[in-house]
Amino acid sequence: MIRKHAFKIPQVVVPMVFIVIVYFLYTLHMKGILLDQVKMQEYIKSYGVFAPMALFVIYILFTMFPIVPSTVATIVSILVFGPFLGFIYNYIATVVGSIINFTISKKFGKKIVVKIVGEKKYEDYVLKYGDNPKYTYIFSFLIFIPFAPDDILCYFTGLTSMTYKKFILIIVSFKWFTPLLYSLSAFGYFTFLN
Numbered sequence: 001m002i003r004k005h006a007f008k009i010p011q012v013v014v015p016m017v018f019i020v021i022v023y024f025l026y027t028l029h030m031k032g033i034l035l036d037q038v039k040m041q042e043y044i045k046s047y048g049v050f051a052p053m054a055l056f057v058i059y060i061l062f063t064m065f066p067i068v069p070s071t072v073a074t075i076v077s078i079l080v081f082g083p084f085l086g087f088i089y090n091y092i093a094t095v096v097g098s099i100i101n102f103t104i105s106k107k108f109g110k111k112i113v114v115k116i117v118g119e120k121k122y123e124d125y126v127l128k129y130g131d132n133p134k135y136t137y138i139f140s141f142l143i144f145i146p147f148a149p150d151d152i153l154c155y156f157t158g159l160t161s162m163t164y165k166k167f168i169l170i171i172v173s174f175k176w177f178t179p180l181l182y183s184l185s186a187f188g189y190f191t192f193l194n
Contacts, residue, residue: 025061040076051080056093063097064104065116066151070094074182083187090179098143098154098171105158113155125156135160136170144174146181 033039040058047054055077062070073093078086105113114122129135139157142148157167 021061021065025065028058037072037076037079040072041079044076044080052085052089055080055089056096059090059093060097060100063094063151064100066149070151071182074179075186078183078186083183086187087179087183090183091176094150094175094179095171098150098175099168101151101154102158102164102167105155106164110159113159117152117155121152122156125152129156136162136166140170140174143170144177146178150175150178 028043031039031043033043044051044054044058055073059070059073059077062073074086074090077089080086081089104116110122117125129138132138135157139153139162142153143150154167154171
């Protein structure tokens with residue numbers, strides 16, 4: 001079920017892209033933006049009409065590098081854009097980020113996934129799901145429920161024999177619930193505070 005061989009790319013490209021992304025995240029971290037909702041809100045608003053794109057990029061980075069919870073970006077998007085547009089932006093970014101994670105592991109294989117998620121986490125996923133014939137159903141369920149580690153699941157799923165078509169169908173069909181739940185919860189919380 002797990003693919004061992006993958007498409008090879010020039011050895012310079014992945015480290016360069018990785019360095020640029022890490023530098024961007026480091027810069028946001030040093031400015032105190034990553035974990036501070038108010039600072040992130042101000043940062044995103046500073047882009048004016050391009051604010052949705054700024055949020056989109058940050059959200060996708062949170063999805064690709066599962067070290068910072070994307071819940072921060074979810075809450076900020078609701079504060080900046082309101083519950084409806086916040087949900088729409090969150091859902092689209094989550095779907096795109098999930099497809100990117102799946103594509104990265106499909107194209108570059110186990111080595112990159114292990115570098116991103118760590119050897120132990122990778123081994124845990126192989127033990128739990130590696131040869132499970134019902135993995136498609138398990139994956140669909142885990143993508144639907146909140147608090148599941150979907151970013152890592154998408155990386156892992158890219159190493160399986162699941163096709164792009166099936167993956168995208170599952171993500172589009174089941175990924176809406178968590179952003180909606182987070183959006184409604186955050187909106188309710190902030191409405192209650194006011």
